[in-house]
Amino acid sequence: MTPLSAPTAPRFEHRTDGGPALGLTTVRPRLSWTVPLAPEDYRQTAYEVEIHRRDDDTERWVVESTDQVLVPWPSAPLDARESVTVRLRVRGSDWSPWSEPAQAEAGLITPTDWKARFISPVGLGGLRQPAPQLRGAIHVPGRVVKARLFATAHGLLSARLNGNPVDDTVLAPGWTSYEHRLRVRAYDVTPLIREGQNTIDVTLGNGWWRGRLGFLGQRAHYGHRLAFLGQLEVTTDDGNVHVLATDESWGARASGILMDDIYDGQTTDLRHDPAAPFDHAVEIVDADLAVLVGEDGPPMRVTETVPAQQIWRSPSGKLLIDFGQNLVGWVRLRVPASGPGEEIVVRHAEVLDAGELGVGPLRSAKATDTYYLAGTGDELLEPAFTFHGFRYAEVDGLDEIRCEDIEAIVIGSDLTRTGWFESSHEMLNQLHRNVVWGMRGNFLDVPTDCPQRDERLGWTGDIQVFSPTATYLFDTGGFLTSWLADLAAEQDASGRVPHVVPDILRSEVTTIPTAAWGDAATVVPWVLWQQTGDRGILERQFASMRTWVDHVASIAGDDLIWRGGVQYGDWLDPTAPADDPFNATSDPDVVATAHFARSADIVAQAAEALGDADAAQFYGRLAERVRAAFNAEFVAPSGRIVSDAQTVYAMALEWDLLPDARQRAAAGERLADLVRASSFRIATGFVGTPLICDALTNAGFEDLAVRLLLQTQSPSWLYPITVGATTIWERWDSLLPDGTINSNGMTSFNHYALGSVVDWVHRRVAGLAAAAPGYRAISVRPIFPSALDRCSARHRTPYGDAAVGWSRADGVVTLEVEVPVGARAEVELPGDATVTTVGHGRHRWQFVETPAEGTALHTVRDFLDDEHAWEELTRFAVDNGLVASETQLARLLAPFRDRPVAEIADAVWTRIWPSESTKAALAGLVAHYAAAASAPTRPLSAQLEDAALHV
Template structure:
């Protein structure tokens, strides 16, 4: 077998382009197909060829000279002694702060309360006037960002596939730019750079309860620098001072409301050299110094068009509109190809569900989600909005001329272009659909940052949602780059607010702004989850001050007693017994939740301090954690192990967070949890806090069988109830849609929230049996737990060390387990029914054993295992 390298990336950002990074000495990681003692790296740049040999393939220190602004080279890697190099990848640092141009703006003020147009900006430059021909340019780079959202064209063609750039950050503190390779786009002589520019998050309408306008500023503006490197070694920063502008055919656009486009207004060829722009207005120049935000490179890939979906059905409804069902709830847009006379107006309506035979738009609240297109009448007319986004499965076309033919309308799926890393499959169709729903809800809510929902007038980065979902997110996708950037905003907003706000970036739109357990704890738990996933302590070092600030704040709020029993709390949000109009009315004591999370994050911080070599802090936070543990036990646990509130969530929290004083209390509490779950008919009784951990708590209570009963329940409330109702994403509420097909009457109902889908982590770790047993998947625990009537289950994870997988199959009472260990890992296989642990090395291994579970004769004995085969070990 040929030894080779399968993937190369920098820092913790898999799948990311290596162009325009901020680091001068980026760490290199790669995956080898086989174990190896050494690896060869080669960097070719303008100074020659540089070689290095290293002995590790994880977070390898940059072995070449530090990269200054714009410096880089072509990197390739191979296993030492192999003939097979990776394809060269361009590694290049960005501007490193060396901006030499200003923002340019078509508009520095606009009326609030109404949708504003998007603008066109163009700047021409002539290579011949610079003494160059296109062949002389060996590298051309555009560095660009904006106050607003933008798309670029060069000489009439898109400069990239990026959408909604530069995304949403805490714009008062940081603004991200992208580096684009535009070398092949240039021509000899005259060239034109064009930009579409709209409000976006920067000054558009965002937030809920009415939302806000102009939150970050009143300007909409573009910052763009074009630089050329020539074959004779010259470096040229192109003068683009003569920007011209006019309003675009987008006559009004909002992220929530939709986009209105009049194709009759499109200035054909506007971004090409032959276009006459003499009638366009000069753009305003806004000095960078007037804006305080730092400008930094992206840590994640941009939002892009990921795929398109054709409608699975269409019909003309009573209103005369044409209704389309795409069979999947998505974040994205419609792309239409109308055949209609000039001036025909087509309106595109969007909704996640149907109610009473109509689009269910009430849950959208203020997000009207209607796009309007006025046709040009040209042949081959194609249009899709640029600067809005919708959450929908259903759409209706109003004003469409004729019938909709195949290819006339498609749904364009938009989200951050993350690399998929995790998969699950089983013999149970409902579980498989549940897992698919989790995947889609993550996709739809990772539109540049982790949001709560993609459809209504909200779409903000709720800290509690990603806190509970982070392990699942990191299992499904290489989301480290996205979360790295978002955590920087957490730290900035935390410093501003004096605590971690409930969503980040923070929008002051009326929601209570107080320290809140399980939400603010994201500042500690999310970076810890990232460290456990990829083994990189840098995220802990980068976020250490933020992590400390949160735990220190909570410690002070307890009066240094450890008991957090005052102030605003969300508690076990969306407990299924909570009334529609009051989602926080949980049966679980909210201060029990708060104190338990204080214990958990203080413990994590103590471990973090140890990892970072700060013994004094480790002792300090271990003492805080111990104090909070004792306070929890004194306040919420009786000597016999009974828990205050006596709910599944309260017991699960105490079990999973290890808050009991002794094993007898653990046993008694576990028995009580099994009673509550069984007495409740195996229906879900937990909210945001309890749901992600309830199955683990049942296993700790001694019953995988109860966990399966809960997992496979399909009556309301349960994970599979939405599946039985045709859901293709995870709902915000267990009863977002009632059994009669009506929408929950509360004003907070979404059909696309990932938080309650955190159970997918349990499907991977426990049902399929694939779990990391050391940070970064250095050691893997294969411990499948068959049951629930399933005949097979499997999980695969493309870890930072290579692909790991675990699959089990039952044939009568014979159980076969197949595992795969990456080349850079080791593993242990736990044989069900025996508890025996078998050490395994890299490669594939298969075991068989006789197995009984609760569905079989309970008196039948368990038999030993036998190793059937082992290959590639």
Template sequence: MNVTGLRAEYTPDALGLGTTIPRLSWQITDAPTGWAQASATIEITDATGTPATFTAEGPDQVLVAWPGIPLASRERRTIRVRTTGADGSASDWSEPLAVEAGLLDSSDWTARLVHPAPDAAGPTPHPAMLLRREITLRETPVSARLYLTAQGLFEAELNGRRLGDVELAPGWTSYHHRLQYLTFDVTDQLTAGPNVLGAWLADGWYRGYVGFDGGVRNLYGDRTGLLAQLEVTYADGSAQTVSTDESWRSTPSPITATGLYEGETYDARALPAGWSGPGFDDTRWGGVTLGELDTATLVAPLGPPVRCTDELPVLEVITTPSGRTILDFGQNASGRLRIRVTGRAGDVVTVRHAEVLENGELGVRPLRRAAATDRYVLTGDSEEVWEPRFTIHGFRYAEIDGWPEEAGPLAESITYRVLHSDLERTGWWSSSDELLNRLHENVLWGLRSNFVSIPTDCPQRDERLGWTGDIGVFAPTASYLYDTAGFLGGWLHDLAAEQADFGGMTPIYVPYLTLGFPNMPLAAWGDAATLVPWAVYQRCGDHEVLARQFDSMTSWVDLVAQRAGESLIWDGDVQLGDWLDPTAPPDNPAEARTAPELVATAYFALSARITGRAAEVLGRTELARHYTELSERVAEAFRHEFTTPHGRLASDSQTAYAVALEFDLLTEPEARRRAADHLAEIVVANNHRVGTGFVGTPLICDALANNGHLDTAYHLLTNDACPSWLYTVSMGATTMWERWDSMLPDGSINPGDMTSFNHYALGAVADFLHRVLGGLEPVAPGYRRVRIAPRPGAGLTCASATHRSPYGEVAVSWRREGEQLTLDVTVPVGVTAVIDLPELATEVGHGQHSFTTHYRAPEADPPRPPAMSLFERAMAAAREATGATLA
């Protein structure tokens, strides 16, 4: 046996942990058939080299409790693990993992927040500032750590070299509740004698333009600030600390204007050469002023930072009808361009960004007030390389203006640098249908584009907010594709803090900011307080996320119970309902076919049930009983108010039936059957086109497939008529759209003011692809037990689903040849797989497994019926019923 993948909490990089008792996880490979872990030996070695060993009895290998003495701030220990089986066999020791705590107490901070002086307070967007401090060390240190954060965005340099590769640091949190600091190991970058620590500082989310309808500025404060604490240890054990204080110097940077929405302007002629290295004369620079920062708000990050995770080359250089030059990178994403250019001093290269073209020109109207324009002013020296620092754009196309004649070819000189939170990829899916494969890729890129420090709604226009409704429906899909536990766990901290400020009401977006859109209790959006932690628990197996969020969960459900009153029907508040129902007009996306009170009451029942289950996991027996019984009473109220005894619903819509079926609000088997049959009739009558918005879309395929209408689900899934998932693919989409018809069939952009080509919410259908077509579904938290139950259809000859679970890789692949189905399964140690096929049911442990069984041939899958009008459908039904030929 081999023990691999040892990690502390959710990161393989355990520097600057924010906990005294980090939980440990590991994976086991190459174990014999039938082998199971009976215990694990955990060795913890302290800074003196003295080891201590601890035994953890049982099979647990994921998020195992820290067995040693809790860490103190800055304390570093080295961990190794080996495992023993029930047969007495033992593995070798794992590779060691060094864990080091960050600054865990507010008293650990001696640094003072410094504001650059003079700080720009004039026209916006503001320039970025430079700050520096020379540091003299008596000898080369044996250890050095830099703890760094900002009110604003920072990029640090030490002795003329950039520190790390983190972008948009320290990320966006509810700064008044939590401000993340980063920890850098700078031991190898310091030497005896003079050293210089420098930083770029910009507005970012702290002071810059954020939001829509004009947005807000100075959301958290009207001055940017830097907080830095460098701690050096020498060979004799003595220490030296250098922090931000009155001795720092500051000046405006060559970034003359920068904003997340507006873009960035950089005058390379204004860069002070050598400014972040020793020997630079900063006597003409200004000073700094001391500011206030509550160090109790400083926290270590739970999830990974934003980084460049990919680079895309130019796919095509386009000359537009108006003679402009546009670069097509072939993929909508989030990031910015890096250019290599040669020209004369003062030449200006301007870059405008957009997601689509309209009439052959850059389609900028959907950006609203986001200028998304970068400018670079050349020095006139030899080849210059530049990339913006403090802005980010959502785009596929970039319009280039002012490219010098002497510069190199555009296609060879410009690279798309893709930026998002650097999550670990954990999920893959593919099939024999290339259109479905492209749909899945679009979902993946939608996630990548919008997981930028927080889970945003879109990356391009003047919004980019953490809308709770979007991630509420998308969390299961996201948690299959990437390890989201730390990323969403951190965001949930902010959700709970902001929610407490509103007396239990979940904000419509987190972090919250006051805009023209009022904050109010909204079903589906507010239910993110229960849906997201439950999804993280189910997919990652972390019960602590439930413990941390439990008060938030109960606060939301209790608030809804209060709003609903004795009737338990939540009908007294304005709701968004099934947002962006395909029939909603461009100027009113909340106008849906499904009654908003039906949606609200259904979510009330669901959240109460989830909260009851969370209480049960946490051993809160009385509360588990309370919320479970509340859920049952709400479900009964739902049936009384919105259904007939035969399963018909007050709203005759796809979403209404999908919600009722998937939320288990219809308990009588006959009522469920009738409801499912009628749902299928509605879908067929709509010519297998999607009729759902944000609420119904994640549920509709499951509601059909789970209730005897699998082929109807596949006909819906594979339709390419508007509205449908594959309509977007047929129109050349490379990400998911906000509206089903963000682009109209004639290639024009939807006339609505709210049109994005990069929203992930409607991509929640990918969870259906993973579980049903791929056949991989967790049935115990953290994939400790999985159900392998592919349901081939839609003419597909093969499909595969792979997920890198906390225990290791679970893989499913199937292929159909004639009426024979072959299923190959990989199960990691610690996981049990339930094989569930129509003619095959068994249970297997870890290892490679292969099965063959009888299944319908691909060519026998029923084709999607041709589209017909309601009149044509009625005539066809009449002919079928009577056998007559009607004129």
């Protein structure tokens, strides 16, 4: 019998950093843990928390509860700077062993805890001057027991204590809505402090505070002066605390960083004298310490290094480096000894253009790092206050570079990976890798749209559609908690949500309520609750959620139809003109009203989860009324929806906007026909893409959903992979089939939104989904696509690892499921109407797959649905010049979908007028496939050998 193991050391809130959870400003931190192993019949009945608060103060709290995720802090609130050690155990029928201890420490909680004040150099560090350096000194008279540095900045900071970096983070303190929330980090600098004299040097960069930000070319959105706030507290063995706080006693000097900008790069003069005196004064600048907050999620760090894959000369003679992966960070370059003042220039781009660095998609961003060498020997070059999105680099100033002397430094918020996927389809695996890399590059303290051009903003619509995928792939609990706090802070009193958060556009246009973008206020908290089980996120965001819906209701008016305004609609629908992405096929009023109904429903469910019965009833009724209004305004009795686009049907089906079963069935059929008419190419933008495959699957057309997923012709998810993409693109055709860059002026090659389809891949292709908040119940419901031989998904839930894997061999499918302790799984097998519920542990099922029987191809629709028959028909039509593409053929046949299959030749003949011999050959091909489809003993692929079918 499996023994009950000790639980893991408790986790505080959403902290994922290894070691102590420092700088907590949540004074009653919630606790979570997992139980690695337990007997088959184990069910938690209670837990006991031991809190060691002081040398002689240990508390124990027994709580009768089955909960183990984000349970309440049982003791008194933490005081500022207070350290605690926590361990726990759980009880089933008997108590488990105690967990390993976990340490936590409160930070500075209120403004009165600060002795420091913001300081800024006098006469240095202006907007176009070198980055300033500040220095403070402290004498420590005794052996150091503990040392903490609490620090933040107006701008970016890079701090060194006695010449050593204070930690391994980059671009601190990150980007928040600075007017409302400025993040403070607590650094453990105990190993760096020595008895006697100590100095701390801090270099300040422009960053998001003062650098160029936004595509309008504006600078200094938050202020014109850089400033630093720091408080170093050193405890010695005699119990005394020695404090160095920023004040007028600090000095300043110019650094060798001549220019730094997130978009444009950094210029560094390495001839800067490290012994230059700090002979400029500093002064205290007025700042509100009440906006200081602690960290909710992990900081930004270097997360990986990528070596150069290839070095060559471009047609113009430029030295180019390919790192083989589109990534975010910078280039680290080691150069041999050269003369002082030699200039090295490194430029960055995501793609090549006619064999040269493709800088067009960067728009005005220079993405260039420049160095003037010191001439003192081999030198290591890398910036500190910028980042670039790139795969390729161009280096000027060197005759040659060795691969071992150059590498790409990957940075990002140091999120813990929690989700994996693998299958027998290598291109699908690459799609998944591309989504992961796209998320890594854009989750840089803020969920940005892109990391390379003159934008890099927290567009709300992008994270709204991608949040289910994001929360599966990485632990984003703390990251998105912080961003949602910014969203609520930026939301105005009427409930309007800006289109980007933090809002640096500050335009009347970009605060006009916009569907799908503003709905991030409701969707993202709801997704976090579903994925993490964090009820607290609903509590914190509920006012924001409901005021957004209230504002939309006020716009919609009495008939509850959201009309007009600034709407992005189904943004970047591939049918929209390249120069007019607003002009998508889906009617923007349909898109807006559908989102209104969805958000009202989410708020109703959130109110119910929070126990607010009145609000649940109010918003539930509002959602019902909006659904009724949607049907009355946009839906015909036949199920047709205004604008007749894939996205409007996907929304209506997935968001329960069609209460009539006949309308739902008709809408599902119409959606499938639209997919056929596109020849199984994607026709959705940001709004429809997360929904289309679910809508097809739930309407009974999972085969069409899989064909859509695995399509390789443009537009599709796999087309970019055929031309070498390693991240998700902003547009379906960011790189055109002829190898040229889409030149519309808005083309990013690292833009995660369209990768939201892998949420469906995780849940339905692999079959792993949450059935209750936080995965306390897991839904296992794979569709077992015939295009795959095996498939697996694994997710690190709040309860531990959950996994689903399936494979087929010799007509037998094997399904394996792993359920963590504290959770259960609800398993549905094909052809079995019952749901099997299993507890924690490993489970295995096998079943014999029913062989696919040949289906007679009675109609044109049947012919399109037979993948092999359709492939051969389109090949014939294209090869013989009847159509330019299979998409043209699919559209040509669309009016004939319900006609007998034998009429395909007549349909083509009446539209194209081919020769009689070609028409006869076409009719023969169709007849052959129509007959062969009902005879499965001969594989369809073998029929391609029949020479009579080829002209």
